[in-house]
Amino acid sequence: MRNRxxxxxxxxxxxxxxxxxMAGASPGPLASGVAAPLLxxxxxxxxxxxxxxxxxxxxQRRIVHVHEVLTGLSRGAALLYPKWLPGTHSPEGxxxxxxxxxxxxxxxxxxxxxDPLDVYAFHVPMTSAVSTVEVDFDYLSPTSEKVGSQxxxxxxxxxxxxxxxxxxxxxxxxxxxxxxxxxxxxxWQWGTAxxxxxxxxxTTQFKRTSFETLIDSPLYAGLHTRRxxxxxxxxxxxxxxxxxxxxxxxxxxxxxxxxHKALVQQAYRLYGSHHYAHYDFLMTLSDSIHEQGLExxxxxxxxxxxxxFTDWEKNADSxxxxxxxxxxxxxxxxxxxxxxxxxNYSVPMQNSLLWVYEGQTQYWGRxxxxxxxxxxxxxxxxxxxxxxxxxxxxxxxxxxxLQDTTNDEIINPRRPLSxxxxxxxxxxxxxxxxxxxxxxxxxxxxxxxxRSLDNFARAFFGIRDGSSVxxxxxxxxxxxxxxxxxxxxxxxxxxxxxxxxxxxxxLAGIERGGYQLVYTAEPNEYLKDSDSERKxxxxxxxxxxxxxxxxxxxxEVRWGSPAFKASLTEGMTVVAVxxxxxxxxxxxxxxxxxxxDRQPLELIVRSDDHFDVxxxxxxxxxxxxxxxxxESVPARLDDILMALP
Numbered sequence: 187m188r189n190r191x192x193x194x195x196x197x198x199x200x201x202x203x204x205x206x207x208m209a210g211a212s213p214g215p216l217a218s219g220v221a222a223p224l225l226x227x228x229x230x231x232x233x234x235x236x237x238x239x240x241x242x243x244x245x246q247r248r249i250v251h252v253h254e255v256l257t258g259l260s261r262g263a264a265l266l267y268p269k270w271l272p273g274t275h276s277p278e279g280x281x282x283x284x285x286x287x288x289x290x291x292x293x294x295x296x297x298x299x300x301d302p303l304d305v306y307a308f309h310v311p312m313t314s315a316v317s318t319v320e321v322d323f324d325y326l327s328p329t330s331e332k333v334g335s336q337x338x339x340x341x342x343x344x345x346x347x348x349x350x351x352x353x354x355x356x357x358x359x360x361x362x363x364x365x366x367x368x369x370x371x372x373x374w375q376w377g378t379a380x381x382x383x384x385x386x387x388x389t390t391q392f393k394r395t396s397f398e399t400l401i402d403s404p405l406y407a408g409l410h411t412r413r414x415x416x417x418x419x420x421x422x423x424x425x426x427x428x429x430x431x432x433x434x435x436x437x438x439x440x441x442x443x444x445x446h447k448a449l450v451q452q453a454y455r456l457y458g459s460h461h462y463a464h465y466d467f468l469m470t471l472s473d474s475i476h477e478q479g480l481e482x483x484x485x486x487x488x489x490x491x492x493x494x495f496t497d498w499e500k501n502a503d504s505x506x507x508x509x510x511x512x513x514x515x516x517x518x519x520x521x522x523x524x525x526x527x528x529x530n531y532s533v534p535m536q537n538s539l540l541w542v543y544e545g546q547t548q549y550w551g552r553x554x555x556x557x558x559x560x561x562x563x564x565x566x567x568x569x570x571x572x573x574x575x576x577x578x579x580x581x582x583x584x585x586x587x588l589q590d591t592t593n594d595e596i597i598n599p600r601r602p603l604s605x606x607x608x609x610x611x612x613x614x615x616x617x618x619x620x621x622x623x624x625x626x627x628x629x630x631x632x633x634x635x636x637r638s639l640d641n642f643a644r645a646f647f648g649i650r651d652g653s654s655v656x657x658x659x660x661x662x663x664x665x666x667x668x669x670x671x672x673x674x675x676x677x678x679x680x681x682x683x684x685x686x687x688x689x690x691x692x693l694a695g696i697e698r699g700g701y702q703l704v705y706t707a708e709p710n711e712y713l714k715d716s717d718s719e720r721k722x723x724x725x726x727x728x729x730x731x732x733x734x735x736x737x738x739x740x741x742e743v744r745w746g747s748p749a750f751k752a753s754l755t756e757g758m759t760v761v762a763v764x765x766x767x768x769x770x771x772x773x774x775x776x777x778x779x780x781x782x783d784r785q786p787l788e789l790i791v792r793s794d795d796h797f798d799v800x801x802x803x804x805x806x807x808x809x810x811x812x813x814x815x816x817e818s819v820p821a822r823l824d825d826i827l828m829a830l831p
Contacts, residue, residue, distance in 0.1 A: 224264050224307055225356030227529035232357045233316075234258020236364040236397065240350055242407070243371050243388065248338040250325040252350050259319050261312045264355040268348040268401060268531035269306040273480045273518075275526065275537050276595035280349050281306055283326050283334075290320040306532065308352065325349055335476035342429045342475050343370065344468075344487070345405045348531070353397050358529045362397040368405060376407035377427030377466050379484035401531070402482045402519075406468040412436040414443060416467075417450045423464040424450050430471040431492050438495040448829070449509055449558040453516075455830040456554070458644045459651035461520040467508055471495070479507050481514030483654060491719070503716040505560040506569070510551030516647035517550070518543045524658040540592040541684055542664055545618015549626075550643065552619065556827040563827045567813045568712030570623075570696065570823075573616045574703045575727055575811035577691035581745035582610035588617050589684045604756055608745035621683045623695030627822050628679075629672045631698055638826070641671045699823030701813040707778070709810040723770035725749075727809040728777055729787075729802070733760060738768040748804040754791065761797070762790040774808060781807035 234257035241251040256265070269279040289298050289310050301307035310319055328334035337344045345368070353362055369389045370376060380403045381393040395403070408429035416424045426446055430436050454460065462484035469488040480487040488511055490504045523543055525536035556566035577583065591613045603609050626639035646667045650657065661680075668676040683692055693703055705727060709717070717724055723735045730747020731754065733740055738760040743749050760768045763776045764787065776787050787802040815821070 224266075224301070224304060224532065227356060227358050227533065229358045229529070230361060232258065232354065232362040234318075235394075236351070236353065236362060238347075238351050238364060238366045238400075239369075240345065240367070241369045242338075242343050242345055243369050245338055245340055245343060245371060248327040248329050250327060250338075250345070250350060252321070252323050252325060254321040254351060256319045256321070256352075256354060259312065259317050259354060260356075261315050261317070263312075264301065264307045264309055265319070265321070265352040266355050266530070266532050267306045267308070267352055269304075270528060270531050270533065270535050271348055272402065272526075273482065273514075274595060274599070275535055275540065276599050277534070278595075278599050279306060279531065283328075283349065284323050285326055286322070286324045288322045291317050293318075293320075304532070307355065321352055335478070336474055337476070339431070339472070339474045341410060341431050342408045342470055342472055343374075343406070344470070344475065345407070346487075347404065348401045351397075351400075353530070355530075355532070359398040359401070359531065360396045363394055364397050364400050365394050366392045366400060368392075370407045371409070374407045374409055375411040375413075376405055377411075377413065377425065377429075377468050377485075378405040379403040379462070379464070379466055379482065380405065381463075403485060404468065404480075404482065404487055406470065406487070408470075410436060414446070416443075416447045420450065420454075422460050422462060424467075425464065426467045426469060428469050428471060431474060435471045435492045435494075435496060439498070442495055442498055445559040446508065449512065449554060449560060452554050452557040452830060453509075453512055456550070456557075456640060456643050457516050458648040459516070461515055461650075461652070461654050463654070465512075465515065467512070469508075477504075479511050481511050481518055483515060483519035483656075486511035486514070500715050500719050502561060502565050502712055503569075503719065506552050506555040509554035509558065509560065510547055513547045513550045513554065516643075517547050520654065520656060521647050521649075522656050522658050524660050527656060527658050537592040537595065538589070539659075539661060539664075541588060541614040541618040541621065542659075544612075544615045546622045548615045548619040549622035549639075553826060557829045559829075563824065565712050566827050567701070567823070568710040571703060571710060571811040571813045572713060573619060574691065574693055574696055574813075575705070576607070577613075577617055577620065578693065578703060578811075579607070579727060579730075579744060579747075580610070580613075580691070581608045582613075583691070584688050586610050587685050587687050588613055588621075605745050606742065617692065620692040620695060621680070623699065623823075623826075624683070624692055625668070625676075625679075625695070626826060627695045627698035628674070629668075630822050630825070632672055632674065635820075635822075635825075637671055639671075640830075642667055645670065696813065696823065697816070698819065699826065700816055700819040700821040701823055702816050704812050704814045705809040706812055707808040707810070710812055713810060723773070724810070725773065725777070725808075727811060728806065729773075729804060733770070733773070735770045748802055752789075752800050752802045754800065755793075757793070759792045760789055761792050764788050765790075777804070777808055781805050 237255040239253040267279055267281050269277045271278055289296050291312050296311050299309045327338045372388045383391045383393045406429050410430040410433045412428040414426040416426055428436055466485040467488055468485055471492050471494050473492045477489040478487060488507055494501050523539035525538055528535055555561040556563055591610050594612050603611055630638050665677045721735045723733050725731050726744060729749045730744035731740055731749040732742040740756050740758045743754050743756050762768055763772045766772050780787055784805050789800040791798050791800050
């Protein structure tokens, strides 16, 4: 016992020594001083003027030269490069594409420093309390697809002002006045929501505007252009400004233009208002400039293939683009989620209501495509069937809520994903469309056809006709407006849809609309045209893959599908099917044969330099989605797609 007590005493002494050493030791690094915070934006008049001069004439090298003058800058003010961009809902300002910064203060060259905490902020030493600062830099537009999507070619230029300007911290952007001048290649024509103040040769001066309006008013220009007035006798001009690779791409049949004109009228009948002085669809018809859709308050950026008009029947899958972006003038730009409106482009945006902003816009965009004649009712139903089938099979809905996908533009600004249906990506668009169809048909059912979501659109988005001043909304505002149309527990209804997981796909709107999602061995016409245009073959609901029509390259493999279980992944190439050289037709025949003889498919698959023989025991035949009419239910979907008188 004594030895044990003696040993315990020794251990206690050692422990005390250790503790003492630790107590006297350095606690480790201490936090260093941090940089001074940037000025918080205030809603006050900026005391000076921004003058922005942009030279976009170097289209061969895709370099845009910028000269900027800012008067009235106070000592200590930082200059900011736009970071959080409206319409992208994320911090995607392309600061990696600017170079060659040179600054002068009151005419004297000075050095500059980048803010250590915000790389979008620049500090310039000023020698007096109020100074004039000149800035020169170059915007280096991508020279190839490996750098980024193409914005400039020898025939077309896309200018987004957010990429071409610095602005002073400490002010709401609506309080900063801007004068803009742009130089283009000789003979080129342009389109923008900005108002011209005069033209001198290849240089155009625009009327003074606010920095907020400037950022929301991109300019497109081109060598081959056409401007079409879509509403000559209307209350405000609406133009289709076309910029093409070739002159012949601008030629269109009159009935195609008539459908675009009908879009404007159907939108007015839906919303009962407008919120622009004039509206410009800035539309590229190009196979070199990137395809895109980006909304602005008084214009939109719309990129489609060069064959949009010349191969009209094959391009149905791009003909809902303009209705979608036009709808954003009401939903997203005029009426905007409160957490997406920010005082300047350094304040982070929050995307909690993108399933309203984008989801309901996706709904109305496709409805207006049908109502205007850009789509037939059959094409609208076919497209809806494809959307419904995607979510009917989507694995990601089992673990991730739709609400969480509203963060996707911040998590991943549209980088490619290996397993998109499992990870989920921006589902607030198309699943949101299904939710709003559910809402629409439920209102129609409860009101016995007297009211619909059309009434909500007019009451919610149609306020303050003629005003372009944004009006924000919250979830509570949406619920209140729905209840004013049709009393119901809309809050619980919507939250169950957007917050839940492991629930069936939201197909109630289709069923209440008088249709049922079914699968047959023949693709619908919309899918045929889409696959033909993309040069793809869709086996998404049989084998579970999207594959190159001629190449055999697996573009997408659905999680949990037969292809997935056979260890196929995106990027592999199918070389042969049942010992026959691959073609989409050969694979289709093999799938059909396997359903009869119950023999596994035999695929030879290449992955890098490796070849594998894959046996796939799939016997359910070809499966393609369609909507089948259910005669016992009123055809509410047909009513929704019908043009308003």
